[in-house]
Amino acid sequence: MRQVRIVMVGDVDAGKSTILGRMLVDLGQVTPQRLAELESSSSKRGVPIEYSFLLDAFQLERDQAITLDISRIWLRMPERDYVFVDAPGHRELIRNLLTGASEVDAAILVVAVDEGITLQTRRQALFLQWFGFKELLVAVNKLDLASDAETEFARRKAEVRQFLEQLDIKPIDIVPVAAREGENIAAPAKRWPWWKGPTLLESLEALRPHAFHAGGPLRFVVQDVYRRGTNRLIAGRIESGTLRAGERVVFWPLQTDAVVTAIHRWPKEVPEAHAGDVVAISLDERVFVDRGAVASYAGDAPGMGHAIQATVVWLGSEPVAPGESLRLRIGTREVPVTLQRIDEVVDPDSLEGKPSDSLGKSDVAVVTLISRELIAADDDLDDTSIGKFVLMHGTNVVAGGRVRAVIGRPRSEGATDVVAQISSVHREERVRRNGHAGGVFWLTGLPSAGKSTVAMAVQRMLFDRGTHVYVLDGDTLRTTLNVDLGFSEEDRTENVRRTAAVAGVLADAGFVVISALISPFAADREKARAAYPESFYEIYVSCDLATAERRDVKGHYRRARLGEIQRFTGISSPYDVPEKPDLMLDTTRESIGESAARLMEFIEETTRRKLLLKS
Amino acid sequence: MLTATDSDLDALESRTIYILREAFSCVSPLAMLWSIGKDSTALLWMVRKAFLGDVPFPVVLLDTGMEFPEVYAFRDQLVRDWKLPAHNEVCPPENTVDPTLPPAARHAARKTAGLRALISRESYRGIILGIRRDEQAIRAKERIFSPRNADGSWDPRTQPPELWDFFPYEVPDGAHVRIHPLLHWTELDIWRYTRRENIPYVPLYLARNGMRYRSLGESNITTPIPSDAETLDDVIAELEKTREPERAGRAMDHESEDAFERLRTTGYM
Numbered sequence: 024m025r026q027v028r029i030v031m032v033g034d035v036d037a038g039k040s041t042i043l044g045r046m047l048v049d050l051g052q053v054t055p056q057r058l059a060e061l062e063s064s065s066s067k068r069g070v071p072i073e074y075s076f077l078l079d080a081f082q083l084e085r086d087q088a089i090t091l092d093i094s095r096i097w098l099r100m101p102e103r104d105y106v107f108v109d110a111p112g113h114r115e116l117i118r119n120l121l122t123g124a125s126e127v128d129a130a131i132l133v134v135a136v137d138e139g140i141t142l143q144t145r146r147q148a149l150f151l152q153w154f155g156f157k158e159l160l161v162a163v164n165k166l167d168l169a170s171d172a173e174t175e176f177a178r179r180k181a182e183v184r185q186f187l188e189q190l191d192i193k194p195i196d197i198v199p200v201a202a203r204e205g206e207n208i209a210a211p212a213k214r215w216p217w218w219k220g221p222t223l224l225e226s227l228e229a230l231r232p233h234a235f236h237a238g239g240p241l242r243f244v245v246q247d248v249y250r251r252g253t254n255r256l257i258a259g260r261i262e263s264g265t266l267r268a269g270e271r272v273v274f275w276p277l278q279t280d281a282v283v284t285a286i287h288r289w290p291k292e293v294p295e296a297h298a299g300d301v302v303a304i305s306l307d308e309r310v311f312v313d314r315g316a317v318a319s320y321a322g323d324a325p326g327m328g329h330a331i332q333a334t335v336v337w338l339g340s341e342p343v344a345p346g347e348s349l350r351l352r353i354g355t356r357e358v359p360v361t362l363q364r365i366d367e368v369v370d371p372d373s374l375e376g377k378p379s380d381s382l383g384k385s386d387v388a389v390v391t392l393i394s395r396e397l398i399a400a401d402d403d404l405d406d407t408s409i410g411k412f413v414l415m416h417g418t419n420v421v422a423g424g425r426v427r428a429v430i431g432r433p434r435s436e437g438a439t440d441v442v443a444q445i446s447s448v449h450r451e452e453r454v455r456r457n458g459h460a461g462g463v464f465w466l467t468g469l470p471s472a473g474k475s476t477v478a479m480a481v482q483r484m485l486f487d488r489g490t491h492v493y494v495l496d497g498d499t500l501r502t503t504l505n506v507d508l509g510f511s512e513e514d515r516t517e518n519v520r521r522t523a524a525v526a527g528v529l530a531d532a533g534f535v536v537i538s539a540l541i542s543p544f545a546a547d548r549e550k551a552r553a554a555y556p557e558s559f560y561e562i563y564v565s566c567d568l569a570t571a572e573r574r575d576v577k578g579h580y581r582r583a584r585l586g587e588i589q590r591f592t593g594i595s596s597p598y599d600v601p602e603k604p605d606l607m608l609d610t611t612r613e614s615i616g617e618s619a620a621r622l623m624e625f626i627e628e629t630t631r632r633k634l635l636l637k638s
Numbered sequence: 639m640l641t642a643t644d645s646d647l648d649a650l651e652s653r654t655i656y657i658l659r660e661a662f663s664c665v666s667p668l669a670m671l672w673s674i675g676k677d678s679t680a681l682l683w684m685v686r687k688a689f690l691g692d693v694p695f696p697v698v699l700l701d702t703g704m705e706f707p708e709v710y711a712f713r714d715q716l717v718r719d720w721k722l723p724a725h726n727e728v729c730p731p732e733n734t735v736d737p738t739l740p741p742a743a744r745h746a747a748r749k750t751a752g753l754r755a756l757i758s759r760e761s762y763r764g765i766i767l768g769i770r771r772d773e774q775a776i777r778a779k780e781r782i783f784s785p786r787n788a789d790g791s792w793d794p795r796t797q798p799p800e801l802w803d804f805f806p807y808e809v810p811d812g813a814h815v816r817i818h819p820l821l822h823w824t825e826l827d828i829w830r831y832t833r834r835e836n837i838p839y840v841p842l843y844l845a846r847n848g849m850r851y852r853s854l855g856e857s858n859i860t861t862p863i864p865s866d867a868e869t870l871d872d873v874i875a876e877l878e879k880t881r882e883p884e885r886a887g888r889a890m891d892h893e894s895e896d897a898f899e900r901l902r903t904t905g906y907m
Binding site for chain 1: 643646648649652653655656659660662663686687688689690691771772775778779781797798799800801802804806808809810824881882883886
């Protein structure tokens with residue numbers, strides 16, 4: 024790799040921008056025109072030539088002589104390019120520092136000889152440790168201010184060494200410089216005969232670029248699913264490992280699996296793709312996959328659980344306490360989480376973890392997060408794949424995080440393992456005994472469209488023919504399983520999720536399940552499919568609003584019109600019409616008997632045909 | 639300088655495609671600005687790669703009517719060849735923009751006004767742009783996803799954090815996010831990639847009679863540089879040696895110290 028990206032960190036005024044500006048000027052990488060612009064900007068502000076203005080391009084930065092936001096500058100050398108990311112030293116601007124540190128391969132810590140390791144330096148080094156930097160380069164600056172440069176440098180060097188040892192970070196080199204004078208930046212120091220070590224420029228050669236984790240288990244993170252005619256292309260990035268065409272992969276956390284039939288890098292196809300590659304894949308089967316899924320090989324699954332323990336850096340300006348609701352973004356997935364516990368907060372002075380009941384800005388802490396949804400993640404301690412995340416509060420990023428451990432604990436206390444057990448009775452055995460396959464027939468439609476009526480009619484017919492059949496009726500379930508749910512969007516989503524989970528269990532047990540739920544949101548129905556992807560059918564019970572309202576079996580439409588019922592689907596809450604249902608029953612035009620017969624035929628064909636194919 | 643290897647260009651390309659797909663998944667409605675220059679044309683090629691041959695959002699030229707004739711001809715040809723969903727947005731006339739700006743910057747302000755009109759008319763929540771960090775010191779401070787206020791303005795002091803590849807794509811109603819998938823590329827990277835992928839480009843970038851354009855702006859505010867680079871290989875060889883900045887021929891960057899910052903904070907690309 025020809026390019027190394029390096030972040031500059033250190034306290035305000037340690038001279039980070041000046042070091043970079045000076046290096047570029049000394050290496051002749053600044054044009055005479057630019058240099059003249061620099062001189063005029065400096066003299067306008069009554070200062071001698073200010074090298075930092077090369078990076079501090081904002082008017083405000085120049086007027087106040089500080090860096091506000093990160094900047095990047097390219098240094099072109101014969102062997103390779105360096106991209107320097109200059110980060111602000113101010114405590115208030117840590118979001119900018121962290122942004123800079125998250126995009127680089129290496130770090131240079133700048134310490135002013137007259138100030139040494141300040142609290143802010145400690146804090147910044149702590150962030151670097153949190154990012155996973157195991158080594159860094161140190162520049163001790165402003166040696167021109169020291170009366171005895173050799174002695175004072177030796178003192179600071181010992182101090183830095185001891186400090187970094189506490190953080191378990193190795194100093195690649197500790198180099199003396201005087202940026203304003205250009206001493207030991209690009210050219211060897213003229214005034215310090217005692218210094219036999221490298222210039223700052225020479226010491227850069229020891230820095231190594233970061234690479235995607237080429238080894239390691241396959242982690243393919245799904246960004247999107249594109250439809251091209253009847254084909255589905257699953258777009259995403261390989262975070263680690265190698266993806267090969269012809270291999271079977273498992274998509275987490277839903278645990279659907281299929282064989283990769285092609286890897287597309289338009290305009291060509293490739294037999295395999297590696298860490299860092301962004302590709303699209305085709306599968307041999309239509310299994311449910313959506314944005315946020317992570318694919319692995321079967322034997323190499325990521326950790327799965329409802330809780331994670333992680334180290335975080337808090338960026339939010341408001342302090343938070345356990346119980347706070349947040350959103351976790353990991354890979355391309357977003358899940359609601361709760362801050363369950365603050366395990367410890369690191370004290371930047373002593374570098375020791377201490378108990379705390381709240382998190383404040385720029386705290387580095389170990390926390391436990393819990394979620395209702397299953398999270399697929401890897402421990403991020405060795406900087407592999409799906410271990411980095413951010414936490415959102417509303418639309419703001421309030422923390423960066425790295426996973427320490429995925430805790431396989433489900434929502435209720437007590438159970439300890441979420442890995443599905445392999446059943447002692449195989450699905451095919453049930454099919455053989457029952458004489459038909461299980462399946463989920465998911466009826467969706469407006470209130471009073473006729474879902475329950477059709478479902479009950481078909482249940483009777485199937486039962487009479489000896490089929491194991493069960494109807495899951497939305498209204499009935501709301502009196503039992505879903506009694507705690509209302510009609511907000513979240514509750515409707517949860518209502519569908521739970522019902523789908525029950526439908527999946529019954530279908531797995533060999534039942535033909537007919538569910539009759541409004542299930543107004545397309546996204547929820549698509550997720551429901553994952554409860555039993557082998558045999559799930561979306562049946563749209565279509566009825567125009569006027570007809571449904573005229574029927575008004577339960578008197579709900581009238582009350583919704585009067586405003587007595589809020590969030591009533593079709594009146595005051597939206598209904599997503601299915602785009603491509605597996606079957607459509609039009610109860611405006613056909614009788615209940617006709618609709619029931621068509622559904623009956625459809626179920627018979629799918630559940631009995633399956634049997635013929637599989638036995 | 640070592641030659642960029644294929645794997646370097648692959649890495650740059652993969653990152654850009656990743657960003658484009660994130661934008662398409664998370665931000666809607668979305669449009670891309672296509673200046674017809676080398677950068678946004680290379681970006682357009684990567685859009686086609688990202689979406690397997692498709693361009694799933696409009697590509698817009700902010701037209702001041704002052705582009706070079708070669709630029710318009712190139713546009714028309716590529717729209718046909720690549721079947722692009724192209725849109726020409728005519729910018730408001732010069733007498734509608736801030737008269738205190740230096741003359742060349744007023745031109746840029748027309749584009750800013752055109753962009754603002756486009757965004758408000760189409761309610762775009764995301765605008766994809768082919769700017770690079772190595773072009774200009776103010777652009778070096780940009781984020782990949784950069785939220786803008788409802789009037790298109792940029793407040794660099796309140797840029798949200800952008801950790802790893804978690805881009806802030808949510809903006810309040812009326813505001814939008816600028817998406818910059820080429821920030822990490824350099825001018826040389828773009829030309830090397832253009833050569834490798836055989837991407838078409840406006841012929842003005844090549845020298846004729848000892849002069850060529852290194853950066854293409856409006857015809858009346860962009861000047862050519864002395865050059866013998868008559869082929870793409872020559873251009874790359876020239877750039878490997880030069881110290882001159884790319885935008886030296888762009889008048890609007892140099893009229894006053896804060897010219898470019900003022901342009902950008904008010905919504906320029």
